[in-house]
Amino acid sequence: MNDDDRSEYRDVVTPPKNGERLHIAIIGSGSGAFAAAIRATEEGARVTMIEAGKVIGGTCVNVGCVPSKIQIRASQLAEYQRHNPFEGLSDREPEIDRRRIAAQQHARVAELRQAKYEKILGDNPAITVLRGHARFESADTLLVERHDGESRQVVADRILIATGASAMVPPIPGLQEVPYWTSDDAVFSEETPEHLIVIGSSVVAVEQAQAFRRLGSRVTVLARSTLLSSEDPDLGRGLMQAFRAEGIEVQEYTEARSVRFESGRFHLETSAGRLSSDRLLVATGRTPNTSKLSLERIGVETDQRGAIKVDEHLRTSVSNVYATGDCTDLPQLVYVAAAGGTRAAVNMTGGRARLDLSAMPxxxxxxxxxxxxxxxxxxxxxxxxxxxxxxxxxxxxxxxxxxxxxxxxxxxxxxxxxxxxxxxxxxxxxxxxxxxxxxxxxxxxxxxxxxxxxxxxxxxxxxxxxxxxxxxxxxxxxxxxxxx
The missing domain is CATH 3.30.390.30 (FAD/NAD-linked reductase, C-terminal dimerisation domain)
Incomplete structure (x- = not known):
């Protein structure tokens, strides 16, 4: 791939009117959005970034990669104190202060958000941030409903959708009425539940299950099929053996049929019987944040999950509208979002960059x-x-x-x-x-x-x-x- 190859692509990239500087609107402020904004300004464009949330930076730095890896590392070190393979080193039960761990997580998140996101905005006058919810009025016009109640129209030569995804909540009877956790809640927990039930069996579910077990909780994982069912079967089998060796209970081919919450405890009816716990984590995947964008108004094509369909150049089905990250049908990985953002910016400014996922780790x-x-x-x-x-x-x-x-x-x-x-x-x-x-x-x-x-x-x-x-x-x- 050559990011600077601009041949055979101008037919889908219309020039700005009256010779003005190219204007790109980006919906979202996560890794994909920032990668696109930085590259677009390097190519001479001006950028309006629209963020609906309270903080910028998206999932990875705020509630995903960064805080979860701190939590996982803390749990790993706790486990090393309990059990180590060397005969000359004694084991002991670690003293764990969850509030201090959470405070350290928050501090590091704030530090990275400032250094990698807020400072970039302050140092780059070509990027303007607009707070509010954006939706399409036409293929080149967004209506942004600001937090102060006023609305503003944004007209752009190109628009990039990088709105990310949110925790998916499965349609389990009673679930909406109980105080369950998503991973956003669990990762900053200041408490150690006596018993945590995890609904889900993919990446977030298994990472959180092991972290909580090592931080002192009893953990039960409910897998609708097998552990890591989308991966090579040997990987799931091997991880399940490791989990069971640590005392993590994995119930395969088990579905939650109903949930209720009474006297501080969750009570689940499952296909394998009844379970109860003092905490419930729902980690069944993430849903693209696209439902409030009015994509149907301009004809942006999505799949059955609401994920925006993009080609290898990050183009949607609508000319001059691009998308990247977890709101698309690309793999939900932060480095894929960022790579997509950079390539989308190249393409929105006249290039022909391609996202190659053939060797995606x-x-x-x-x-x-x-x-x-x-x-x-x-x-x-x-x-x-x-x-x-x-x-x-x-x-x-x-x-x-x-x-x-x-x-x-x-x-x-x-x-x-x-x-x-x-x-x-x-x-x-x-x-x-x-x-x-x-x-x-x-x-x-x-x-x-x-x-x-x-x-x-x-x-x-x-x-x-x-x-x-x-x-x-x-x-x-x-x-x-x-x-x-």
Whole structure:
């Protein structure tokens, strides 16, 4: 992809009237919105950013990535105090002050929001922020209902929708009448519930389940099918074994049928029986924030969830209207939103940038971590690609042995015959640090033989990729340490 390639694209990018500076309106102020705003001003445009919420910055910095990773790290360190693999180090029950942890989370969130969002606005006079709810009147006109009750019309040459998503609330009878948590609430909790029930089994659900267990709660996870059902089945099975070893109860193929709240406790009727707890976390995914934009007025196409359909250039079905991030049908990942925002800005200012997701890494911050990139065997089969795969248990990885942390595996999927690497699925400590090497290998069209022939440092977790690649042609159990 070449961000500066501006050929064959001006047919969908109309120039501003009367030679004025190009005006771009951006609905939202999260990572995708800011990436677009910064790039658009670098290309000479002026930007009006419209934010409906009380704070700028979107989900990631305010209630998502940043505070959740602080919470997860705190819980990890608490667990290390309880249980460690070394005979010469004594275990002890940690003293946990949830209020102080929450205060530290809030402080770091405020610090990053100021440095990475508010300061950028203050330093960039080409970006104007307008507070209020925006909706389309036409393809180039927005009506913004401001918080003071007044309305303002914004006319722009291009419009980018980057409104993000909100916690989805499933239609469980009684749920709307009870004080359940979403992840936005749970991540800043100042209390440790005696028993937390988690409805959901994907990324946020499993991360929060393990964090609360390690911070002192009993945890029950209700999975409608299996744990991490959208991932390679081996990843879900491996994580479930790790959860059960920690005392997290996972009830697969279990649905909540009704919920009520009495005397400070939640009472659930499920397909597997009755459950009760003092806290309930609903973590069943996120819904695109598009319902109040009046998209139907201008004909922006959405899917059944309300997600805006975009092409690889971030264009919607309406000329001069673009979209990025969790409000679209793109993967709900902050770095995808930001990459989409940058490319949308290039395209809105006359370029032809493309968003390539063929080597998109994903990470789930449990322990062991779950990471993947490219195709798994099932996805390759759907595409009609014949594959070969190898799985290497961590007991064959020197760093895992040295750390006494051998739970997990590395799986590599290659195209049969050519042996070009198609995908990697990883359940391992530091899987998020390992997966990017696999992403680079896929992006550069490497074969597993080429990957296995590279020099990797020793002792590091990422060496597991090299060893797994070598299993396509040899028995690594018969190699010495550092064998090239």
């Amino acid at each position: 994903k990470v789930i911050f449990t322990e062991p971590q779950v990471a993947s990139v490219g195709l798994d065997e099932g996805q390759a089969r759907i595409k009609g690609i014949e594959t070969e795969s190898r799985t290497l248990d961590l007991e064959n990885v020197p760093r895992a042995l040295a750390n006494f942390e051998t739970r997990g595996f590395i799986k590599l999927v290659a195209e049969a015959g050519s042996h070009h690497l198609l995908g990697a699925q990883i359940l391992a400590p530091e899987a998020g640090e390992i997966v990017q090497t696999a992403a680079l290998a896929i992006h550069n069209g490497m074969t597993v033989e080429e990957l296995g022939d590279l020099l990797f440092p020793y002792l590091v977790h990422v060496e597991a990729l090299k060893l797994c690649a070598q299993t396509f042609s040899k028995d690594v159990a018969k190699l010495s340490c550092c064998a090239g």
